[in-house]
Amino acid sequence: MRLVDTPYLLLAVFFQASLFAASAQAASTDQPEVFSSQEAANNYIKQAQAQGKQTSLTVQRQDKQRYSVIFKGYLRWSDAIKQASLLEKRGYSNLEVVRGRFERDYSIIVLQSLNKKAVGVTFNRLRSMGMKNVKVHTDKIKRVRYVVMTHEPLKIKRKKLIAKPEISRPVHTEKIVLQEPIVVPIETAVIPVEPALMITDDELEEDDIIIVMSESSDITNDIFLAEEDDPEVRDFEWSIDKLQLETELFTRSASPVDHIEYINAAGHARWNINNQWEVQIAARVDGNYQHGKGFAESDELDLDYGNNYLRYRDKSMTITMGADTVRWGKVDNFAPTDNMATLDLSRGVLYKWGEAYRAAPVIRSEFFLEQGKLDIVYLPFFREAELPDKENVWYPVNSNRGSILGFGENQQLKELLQNGKIDDDIDETDGGFGFRFSSTYGAFDYDLVLQKVKLSTPYYQLNPIIQADPAAAASERYAFKEVHPRSWVVGADIAFQAADMLVRIEGAWFSDLPATTETLVYKTYHGFKWAGGVELYPGDGDTRVNVQLTGVNIEQKEKIVDRDNIVSLSGEVETLFSNDRWKFSGQFNLGLDEKDIYLSPEISYLGWEPFEFYSAIHYLDGDDNTPGGFYKENTMITFGWRGKY
Amino acid sequence: MPRSEQPYLQFIFFIALFYWPMAIYADTSGFELASAVHDRPDGNDMFSTGVMALVEKGHKPRIRQMITFRQDRPNGDIVSMIRFKKPIDIKNTGLLTVDYAEDKDSDQWIYLPAVDKARRVSSKRKGGRFVGSDIFYEDLRDRKASADKHRILRKEKFNGMDTIVLESIPVSSDNSVYDKRISWIHEKTLLAVRLDLYKNASKVPIKRVIIKKIEKKQGFWTAMTSVVRDLKTGHETHMKINEILYDQNLLSEMFTQKYLSDPQREKHIIEDLLGQ
Known part of the structure; x- marks a missing residue:
């Protein structure tokens, strides 16, 4: 295992080893309610407890591939804004101009989505307009979901989960999902949710890190774009x-x-x-x-x-x-x-x-x-x-x-x-x-x-x-x-x-x-x-x-x-x-x-x-x-x- | 595998330029830095596809497209092969190089498709432009740490990045075409993000190498885009890696004259690597 895998493994071990699960014999269980924010989940839990129900909260974390249609490498803010204006005129809204990772350049984000197909459609459309410098950038994001289950009051039998020490590769696409619901005592119905991983360069997975010191000149970009095809491998x-x-x-x-x-x-x-x-x-x-x-x-x-x-x-x-x-x-x-x-x-x-x-x-x-x-x-x-x-x-x-x-x-x-x-x-x-x-x-x-x-x-x-x-x-x-x-x-x-x-x-x-x-x-x-x-x-x-x-x-x-x-x-x-x-x-x-x-x-x-x-x-x-x-x-x-x- | 045993062409085509390994007799910290640069991890083998553009004001850029294979052998030798795919007049021309771990001359063979022959060429050639680029033949080879004396000059921000500026002077004047190299070593990646090369006792550099884009590929920091500029003429060589794969368990026999002389043999390997 490489060093960069370690944080993910530790995270999984931490969660699984520190949590207690219940072998519940519930008389009845409501439909799970899924929330994207901790606050909404907490509100729902409070309401359920007020009705005398027992609740459980499952926190699910998943690595998701996110796709971005992006124009990169503008050294000046004004250039990026100019290009963004051009895109708006062509019908693209909600554009975002951001600084690069090392604040050396500016990028325009046209679309960010987990839907690869939707991104592909936008990318192809921009390319067909002759915008050769449009790129599709992929990165990993942490998606956290809060799943609240409500139950009739039940007898709790606690047991300690055994940590699973191995996560099969590739780790960066592994979903870290808690398999068993957390049984939360009524008096501690709201549990603090672990913050999403703080991603540093060292923890990022391969292909995620890009350092752009300065973009190549336009002429070179054009050359490289024209030559992007890989060497011929033809029958x-x-x-x-x-x-x-x-x-x-x-x-x-x-x-x-x-x-x-x-x-x-x-x-x-x-x-x-x-x-x-x-x-x-x-x-x-x-x-x-x-x-x-x-x-x-x-x-x-x-x-x-x-x-x-x-x-x-x-x-x-x-x-x-x-x-x-x-x-x-x-x-x-x-x-x-x-x-x-x-x-x-x-x-x-x-x-x-x-x-x-x-x-x-x-x-x-x-x-x-x-x-x-x-x-x-x-x-x-x-x-x-x-x-x-x-x-x-x-x-x-x-x-x-x-x-x-x-x-x-x-x-x-x-x-x-x-x-x-x-x-x-x-x-x-x-x-x-x-x-x-x-x-x-x-x-x-x-x-x-x-x-x-x-x-x-x-x-x-x-x-x-x-x-x-x-x-x-x-x-x-x-x-x-x-x-x-x-x-x-x-x-x-x-x-x-x-x-x-x-x-x-x-x-x-x-x-x-x-x-x-x-x-x-x-x-x-x-x-x-x-x-x-x-x-x-x-x-x-x-x-x-x-x-x-x-x-x-x-x-x-x-x-x-x-x-x-x-x-x-x-x-x-x-x-x-x-x-x-x-x-x-x-x-x-x-x-x-x-x-x-x-x-x-x-x-x-x-x-x-x-x-x-x-x-x-x-x-x-x-x-x-x-x-x-x-x-x-x-x-x-x-x-x-x-x-x- | 530690990089001490393997630099040649580690960063695909010619990016050995950026390692600029070093040794030191007077400045221990310089030597340590040089060693760290030299020993950077870069996998046991590597495959890449890349493009080189020769850019000159007033002229249409000339393109060289190539693939590169590199393998580190258990005994510390480094073998590599460059195969040109474009332009058509040098298509399939191959260059096979063996850099030995022990202190002896490299071996080098070139395959010339026009005469369908692989022939030994002088590996002592240091000067001379490689396929018309701003890269000298010396820049393609591993440069052992003991070849230079090193001295840390200062710490400096370069392009917003923290770098250590290192001076490297050949131990013997005949072991290099350059008198001096000054490299800006990016502390995090241990890549020389800028390199100034001096020749003929000039007080100003004759050539400058700048890395424009670094990516971490399979855990290995890789210079993806770079430019070499002849500061006298303004001629530039832009290099870009399109695809790079490390640790693919390349066959040892790929680095023999059997493959060098028969480009069709590597075809299905490239297909597999590129997933075609």
């Missing part, structure tokens, strides 16, 4: 996850494209069938409108599925069947163990971290263990990376120039690419499987990963017939074929805090990374991808810096045309200013083994939530065999708008 919900419009202006004179307009919309609907089952449907639309003289004009509007799944949850697991995006790995942008998801390469470098993915068919089981989580994913149908149209500037093969992303200058390749075709049909097969165990050890979060997956990033294999006999190029259906080697992957990642930085390290060994020898033979080699990054807030302010060193090492046994030892420094800087209404961000990638530059500063206006207006520069440069070099003509300025509903 069905939908949202537009993204809307984006962007125009991209190419700045280099050698650029084959003048501008691109891009639109994107994505949304989902989710139905929570019950606590365990959930269904979601999701879709996206992407439109690319490319204009220029160097490339063929390209108008592309694609509808694609999103995360469409049936999901089951219980205490120990979650099972997902359908299409989902399974992102593994801890390091931003370049996570070596992130091989279960399908990449979206349709916009090249323009996606931000986390955006460059597409949903893929999965069967996923997440088991929650005592010390971590085991994630098992099977990809029943392989989905390769999403690529743009072959005419699009972000397509990884440039037939005009005769080059492939990642390959250096090679005359033979150039001729084959300029004259041959790309076969991008892939075999329909499963995408593989993966296991990941995630746990926390002290201040370290770590994951252990085992996968056997088809890599979604495309690689282009020279037609073996052409490789053996270049003269066959003219007769072969294609010169290059898109391939996705299947590789074992064994990896791990870890995240921990060091000094004021958050450190993330990740690495993975691959059994089969694709490469092309100098004789243009396609092969796969063992390889290793690694990344280490830190996230920090310089000056302990609003600027976030994420810097990471990444690498790919291919354990080739012969010379290859690919980069076999890639080392890059990449990252992101983000700072908010002007009360977070503006954001400056910058992404960068710098090759350390080759010249490979990507810089992208962006300024955004966030003040009109949930929309964002932005402008960015995407600067690319580098050697021919690097992304910066391959896409350097795509240096551009963008202007855009994005938002959610």
Whole structure:
């Protein structure tokens, strides 16, 4: 029992223990007379005694919920009076203007009643008049009733009542009613009635005490009133996850494209069938409108599925069947163990971290263990990376120039690419499987990963017939074929805090990374991808810096045309200013083994939530065999708008 | 349970601001007051729904709506989770924090729905505005008594209420972004009904926190409405609790990455708590 309950209990014990009851054998008993005041009861008793009757008085005390329709928080008396006058004009009378509990403000009481329904009607009517600051206040009042019974004279046998020590909760709604009539001797017919409880703050029950130092400003009240609804708890919900419009202006004179307009919309609907089952449907639309003289004009509007799944949850697991995006790995942008998801390469470098993915068919089981989580994913149908149209500037093969992303200058390749075709049909097969165990050890979060997956990033294999006999190029259906080697992957990642930085390290060994020898033979080699990054807030302010060193090492046994030892420094800087209404961000990638530059500063206006207006520069440069070099003509300025509903 | 083992987010979202626990080496009475504030009862666990309005002159207010869970563990650790519900661009973003009873760094993870990932974040971040508000990350965490030296300055009426004015200065300058805190402790409720925060050796406060409404909920004094004002820019963060429930026997596993990464899991718990 809490301390605040004690006064009520003591009161009950006091009354029951100190009173005497009678087991009366009355010959006859009149109807009880009920009075609301002690004085009236006493008068009635006197009259009855004058008639020779014996009387008994029962004092009944009850806690009652009282409802008040009230306007609160007027700091000035005049304001309260003004509002009261307005209410009177609208037909409300008997208004009472009172001071608040701590005399800090004034309130107008429109109606006080024990009848909840009547109060509700008044409240709703005032609300419908647009008076948003009307409130219903509840409090407890003590109602005392005096019940007088009259009897013929009788023989009294007294006995002492035993106090009942317990009162069931909630005490503040407990009625304290004397169960047996008090038998009052004629000579002491009028008994003093206990005064109602003096209620002090300490004795008040929960939710009764309100201390208002000063009301919020009107503007804030309006805001809060508008937001009073509690968080959505709905079985069905939908949202537009993204809307984006962007125009991209190419700045280099050698650029084959003048501008691109891009639109994107994505949304989902989710139905929570019950606590365990959930269904979601999701879709996206992407439109690319490319204009220029160097490339063929390209108008592309694609509808694609999103995360469409049936999901089951219980205490120990979650099972997902359908299409989902399974992102593994801890390091931003370049996570070596992130091989279960399908990449979206349709916009090249323009996606931000986390955006460059597409949903893929999965069967996923997440088991929650005592010390971590085991994630098992099977990809029943392989989905390769999403690529743009072959005419699009972000397509990884440039037939005009005769080059492939990642390959250096090679005359033979150039001729084959300029004259041959790309076969991008892939075999329909499963995408593989993966296991990941995630746990926390002290201040370290770590994951252990085992996968056997088809890599979604495309690689282009020279037609073996052409490789053996270049003269066959003219007769072969294609010169290059898109391939996705299947590789074992064994990896791990870890995240921990060091000094004021958050450190993330990740690495993975691959059994089969694709490469092309100098004789243009396609092969796969063992390889290793690694990344280490830190996230920090310089000056302990609003600027976030994420810097990471990444690498790919291919354990080739012969010379290859690919980069076999890639080392890059990449990252992101983000700072908010002007009360977070503006954001400056910058992404960068710098090759350390080759010249490979990507810089992208962006300024955004966030003040009109949930929309964002932005402008960015995407600067690319580098050697021919690097992304910066391959896409350097795509240096551009963008202007855009994005938002959610 | 005594509050000595649990302050973080005890007053729903960020109201830890108002506890401003303290310790003392020179002024015993200051320390005792600080301890009393720190040890205020606030239940074994807590659930709340609340709204935060970022108000700036000449601009439309920006709204953050969130729910908060907090639990005090038997070993004295305090775990809490904030889940944002509005605006839509941060909807379902979650922040899970473990404040340890022993003297070691907190652990903190954030769930980013856009990438469907929960990731560890630096819990040493003290400065920086929390979701664009006037609340710093430091203000969200438990501040142990030993972090400050305390001195009672005077007794004073504030907003008509009897308060004790307490000065708290960090024991070590690198354990806080603030140089000094002066709090007006309401004697009856042991809440800091006003708090002035000083930074960069300034003689005037840079920030002021005022509690506007206190209610006793289930026997626990609770700051229901409050405002944090940046005294330099005039930017204000108004906070209001819509619903608060103490001692609901929340599940321990609600404060794990299992729940952090899957907002749907807490849905039926919220339904039960809100009686929907």
